[in-house]
Amino acid sequence: MFNVAVLGYGTVGSGVVKVINDNNQVLKKFSGEEINVKYVLDLRDFPGDPVEKILVHDYEAILADDDVKCVVEVMGGVEPANKFVRQAIEKGKSVCTSNKELVARYGAEILQLAKDNNVAFLFEASVGGGIPVIRSINESLTADNFDSIAGILNGTTNYMLTKMSNEDLTFDEVLKDAQDKGYAERNPEADVEGYDACRKIAILTSLICGQQVDFEDISTEGITGITKQDIYYSKKLGLPIKLLGLMKKENDKVYAMVAPFMLENDHCLRNVDGVYNAVSLHGDMLGDVMLYGQGAGSLPTASAVVSDVVEIAKNNSKNIPIKWAKEKVALGDITTFKARYFVRVEGEGQSDKLRKTFENACFAPQLTGETAFVTATAFSEKEIKEKLDGYSVLNLIRIAE
């Protein structure tokens, strides 16, 4: 019997309890032991819910119980999750979590603490929900140097962009729809401003580099600036707009960013629609690899969390090495990073003039009152802004090849 305590009985926590109960035989097959939820910690009561019997309000009860080998942190937010996780590890308990804020901020530190205490700290569900991306990076993709990651890492914004495109709706219209359906929070900032995707690409980049990438250092732009007009052009050009988390290594520099991109014809993420997420990586031996699945939702996320519990049980709760040192990666200056651009400027019929500045630019079928085109060559942000000096720029969206 391998006893776990689940911290938080919200969307993910209730999913974790369900997965452990419903799929007990599967877990036993892989871990060799019966997995049992001994406690659920939550401040709330759940009258009538079977969880009542194992519900505790005081974390000390869990910390004090040596039978609990693994703590499942699915409360979210940095504190008190951070404190609880460290306390568990110091008590000799392994921890797994779906908490991307916690992992992005303190991943390296907590991994070191786990190593010092010879317990495991796993976080498969913190990126890409049910997509097995973290374990793939740590256990499978171990023979390559990876020079790029591109990820659709946020289901809410991908749902919104897909719906804007399929149904010709505005940002505000699809935001309301996503909120009504429960895909977006009442305060949607973390999703639509790209903060959620930023934490996830920070975690992936840290793992690929084996060193700390601070999410605060990552240039982050959300989808609030994407208009019906942008979507119109994206459809005419056949270049769907996606919010990407991106890492690229170029000339020994590591660049990381979150921004909306238009995706070229052969880009392997261009068909990832709706609430699905996907991560593609490019290795020097493997070439392109892509992992796709549900990036959020109670059960897919819970399944990933529970796969961590299985891994911990299988390893008798001993340390599982993950390379993520505290030393910071010096990120390249993103304003020097070059990409082709989709450009919209005010005023009709400016293509002749623009063609002189942007050789071989591809002009889209135009909407009234503006001129839109895609550059044939790549520019840094600084360069393109200089070239567009004197024009009233309506939007600039990078092209992902």
Place this chain on the structure above:
Amino acid sequence: MFNVAVLGYGTVGSGVVKVINDNNQVLKKFSGEEINVKYVLDLRDFPGDPVEKILVHDYEAILADDDVKCVVEVMGGVEPANKFVRQAIEKGKSVCTSNKELVARYGAEILQLAKDNNVAFLFEASVGGGIPVIRSINESLTADNFDSIAGILNGTTNYMLTKMSNEDLTFDEVLKDAQDKGYAERNPEADVEGYDACRKIAILTSLICGQQVDFEDISTEGITGITKQDIYYSKKLGLPIKLLGLMKKENDKVYAMVAPFMLENDHCLRNVDGVYNAVSLHGDMLGDVMLYGQGAGSLPTASAVVSDVVEIAKNNSKNIPIKWAKEKVALGDITTFKARYFVRVEGEGQSDKLRKTFENACFAPQLTGETAFVTATAFSEKEIKEKLDGYSVLNLIRIAE
């Protein structure tokens, strides 16, 4: 220093030596040890190749050397690979292999032997080349019951079908092109008749079931029957034709098959083109997960093989449990398995008559001399053949939803 011996210096073997030499720092980061190729076994000589210094012709030299902790079998074929692998394991050496014939036929037996000798037997590269599908099943997707697998498991046939569709070529024309490019063998039977895909879906199904699935029991149909006409309709209907390896659990029965399918609009494999492979799985908690990458080629395959070496080194060459028992899975009778069908029958203008038998059938824009349609409901093979009694059937292709 973790010493390995590579059996076979062909396409994959030379890739393995290159990956271990070129990416030694990456391997060390993950395994904690320097990986060293101490021997390469091949019957041939390679004058002038740096491998000469470590080349041996006699396997006994490798077996007798206790410094060799891991044998990398990349010769292909059942014998003598099978004998060599078992000898290595009995000598206390771990083994990894890219050999799908060997793994499909003897996977369960060799895993038991490895367990008995407390060494590892890994085979990541045997399915999907560089796609991390085997380790994902064994280490990541461990909290779900999976009720279906669909895979594009053979790069050669996928390249051929993509080219037939993109360039309006016949099967014979694209086969010649694939042979000229080195994607297809001079004797292309294993690829085009689906035998290669069959072994791969047998391995995946065995792992998902935790029990032996004999590849001889899997109904296997290749792509030799796919004509220019089929491709014409597939394009008109927007249903690309792909050779799928398929597993489905229905009513406690496991069905497995390899056959060409037309893929519905929202099928997550429909955009997998060219030499790429992909595997999608459906779990009761995760929903759909898909893994995509290069299914063949020297370096992608070698990278997967070397990731097994890293895993073995990390585990000090001790046994890594994989659930695959010798007891056979009783496969369901594939002729009772139901699917919607694309149907072509001889003779023009038969749609009125056919509509009486096939309610709500969708008729394609017709070619001269025949009538083609897609059924609205699912039929077993037996049922559809009965319903088409009296017609001269030109082709039947199942639809994958």
